[in-house]
Amino acid sequence: MKIEDLVRKNILALKPYTCARDIYSDGILLDANENSLGSTAEGFDSLQLNRYPDPHQVDLKQAVGKYLSVDAKNLFFGVGSDEIIDLLIRIFCNPAKDAIMILDPTYGMYKVAADVNDVESISVNLDENFQIDFQAVQNSYKDNVKIIFTCSPNNPTGNLIRKQDLLKLCNDYNSIVVVDEAYVDFSGDNSLIGEVNNYPNLVILRTFSKAWGLAGVRLGFTIANESIISFLFKIKAPYNVNSLTRSAVLNAIANFEQKKSFVEQLVLERERIISELKKVPGVEKVYRSDANYLLFKCKRASEVQKNMAESGIVIRDRSSYDMLDNCLRVSVGTVDENNKFLDLLKKELCTK
Numbered sequence: 188m189k190i191e192d193l194v195r196k197n198i199l200a201l202k203p204y205t206c207a208r209d210i211y212s213d214g215i216l217l218d219a220n221e222n223s224l225g226s227t228a229e230g231f232d233s234l235q236l237n238r239y240p241d242p243h244q245v246d247l248k249q250a251v252g253k254y255l256s257v258d259a260k261n262l263f264f265g266v267g268s269d270e271i272i273d274l275l276i277r278i279f280c281n282p283a284k285d286a287i288m289i290l291d292p293t294y295g296m297y298k299v300a301a302d303v304n305d306v307e308s309i310s311v312n313l314d315e316n317f318q319i320d321f322q323a324v325q326n327s328y329k330d331n332v333k334i335i336f337t338c339s340p341n342n343p344t345g346n347l348i349r350k351q352d353l354l355k356l357c358n359d360y361n362s363i364v365v366v367d368e369a370y371v372d373f374s375g376d377n378s379l380i381g382e383v384n385n386y387p388n389l390v391i392l393r394t395f396s397k398a399w400g401l402a403g404v405r406l407g408f409t410i411a412n413e414s415i416i417s418f419l420f421k422i423k424a425p426y427n428v429n430s431l432t433r434s435a436v437l438n439a440i441a442n443f444e445q446k447k448s449f450v451e452q453l454v455l456e457r458e459r460i461i462s463e464l465k466k467v468p469g470v471e472k473v474y475r476s477d478a479n480y481l482l483f484k485c486k487r488a489s490e491v492q493k494n495m496a497e498s499g500i501v502i503r504d505r506s507s508y509d510m511l512d513n514c515l516r517v518s519v520g521t522v523d524e525n526n527k528f529l530d531l532l533k534k535e536l537c538t539k
């Protein structure tokens with residue numbers, strides 16, 4: 188498969204924005220109309236906030252590449268994975284002509300990003316175990332589907348999608364296959380990173396927003412074939428990843444033991460909540476989860492969610508999704524937060 192054949196013609200022809208910093212980063216820098224006198228923010232001197240950040244993301248590539256044993260040429264960083272979802276759609280999908288495929292119920296941003304770009308999204312339901320229904324995919328697939336978005340562990344159902352099925356999609360379809368691994372840290376060793384060089388159309392999305400505890404810094408990244416990475420660099424805003432984010436993430440990677448410890452604690456709590464929920468009268472089903480949240484089905488779900496939010500505990504009502512009738516999604520919190528959630532839920536379900 189030639190990736191270039193899937194790329195929009197105007198993107199192939201695009202002359203990207205260039206800056207002097209593409210070539211020179213040292214010396215007396217009078218090229219970018221920055222403020223050479225300094226920055227007005229106090230306490231950040233070492234970060235040189237008066238200067239634009241590195242457009243090539245070199246430090247981040249080195250640090251994350253080393254941490255994940257991935258070659259720097261296979262990495263690209265964005266303002267959260269949400270930015271990368273949008274960039275991918277813009278690289279591959281002609282507005283009002285091409286389409287993406289999404290496997291529902293799944294993360295809502297794939298469709299929103301497609302809608303923003305005037306790109307059709309074709310929704311295909313997962314099967315009753317929330318795995319890929321290949322017959323349904325085949326029935327709905329059209330030649331203008333440029334990207335198939337998958338999510339493993341899937342949000343909001345919490346389950347991993349079988350690896351061999353994700354790779355079968357890569358093999359069977361002449362489309363980019365995105366595997367969003369935002370929650371993979373909570374699933375044990377289930378990433379498809381090792382397959383990127385075997386499947387040119389495989390694009391993996393990761394984020395610092397979940398296991399790393401850095402949702403506030405907005406950093407996501409993709410691991411993909413070098414050609415796809417080069418198109419992402421071609422169309423991104425020149426300085427998309429800011430210096431504060433870069434600094435926080437480099438610090439976090441050096442502190443990776445903390446991430447391990449967070450994951451261990453959250454997984455333990457997840458399993459405890461699952462076993463507690465199973466004992467609550469009115470809870471009809473608790474789905475297994477490989478993520479830092481879990482889905483459960485209960486009576487009067489929308490009303491329960493609303494009442495709980497009004498009492499100060501906010502969870503997510505997912506019952507409007509096809510296949511998720513009366514389903515609520517709860518993130519795993521601290522032990523204390525989880526206990527308060529369980530207590531209030533019991534009160535809601537048992538006393539009304």
Ligand SMILES: Cc1ncc(COP(=O)(O)O)c(C=O)c1O
Nearest residue numbers: 267268269294342369394396407
């Ligand atoms: C599956 C999935 N992908 C991506 C994201 C967004 O990640 P980021 O914070 O990196 O934009 C989320 C956020 O909830 C998510 O659930």
